[in-house]
Amino acid sequence: MARLKTLGSRIKESAGSRVKLVTPGSWRSGMTSSQRGYDYRWQKAREQYLRDNPLCIYCERNGRTTAARIVDHIVAHRGDMILFWDQTNWQSLCKPCHDSVKQAKEAAGQGS
Template identity: 85%
Template sequence: MARLKTLGSRIKECAGSRVKVVTPGSWRSGMTSSQRGYNYRWQRAREQYLRDHPLCVFCAKTGRTTAANVVDHIVAHRGDKDLFWNQDNWQSLCKLCHDSVKQAEEAAGLGG
């Protein structure tokens, strides 16, 4: 059976048995989620934002009422700490909308 060679440049081995997926040229290459800002401070801010904004904004636009469980950055912050912490750039989404509708918008260049 032939060896898979196409993912070779996208996978980097880490200490232990963990594997990091690296997107070449990405601002977050080689960084942990904590190093990107998603640390305890973020978890507390996220929880408070979801308490204050409990419904998915994408579902609300289509007349559905769905509990949100993701705080999404409307405009991708790409490491910009000011944009990361700007709550005017946050929106509450359900996981389904975050993982489908929002990702499709970003892939089409429509994010933000």
Template identity: 65%
Template sequence: MALVRDRAENAKQRPVPPNGFFYGRLKMNQDRQTSAQRGYGYRWQKAREGYLRKHPLCADHGRRGQIVAATVVDHVIPHRGDSKLFWDSGNWQSLCKHCHDSHKQRLEKSGIDAGCDLSGIPLDSNHHWNRKNF
């Protein structure tokens, strides 16, 4: 098993799995279409700017009673290439980059909405506290 330096400042070494996991991830990113090819070209940039002007605050932080500026327009239901869903502004929400890159991505991968609202109730609608008959 090969070793890779983690960070220069601590010079720790960590094993690299022999199955090519890191190579596979690099290859996956190389095969990915450009943002313009995926629909995020000039038209999207203009729509995004307009939406952020109308909805300047992060929706996730807002649900927690916090005020944080939004920088990303996110598709609530992932469009997965569906043009109609992509351009449906009712399927958009404003998020800060942190929420989009961490919370939203984790939600899409796991299906679990982590966190609580102001009253301490879990945001995940499938959490047992949110069920009618528990």
């Protein structure tokens, strides 16, 4: 059986090599996550919110108990920092619910 060589020494990855999935003309176009508010202060607030609200609310509504990993903005803040920091606009979600159910609702123009 032939040994496969790793590509590590032949592939160079730069910090800017990640594909960005931002719609042209979007409020977040050309901004880093820190510039959009997701900085150290957010990480601390997020951690505390998840300690206080550890379960996915969508799963709970369907009779399941699932640990939340994401603090989601119920109403998309689109750069509005007052709405961004309004904890009444936050909800705890697991990643599958955030990436499917919540995204589908947003695409349909619905909130929570």
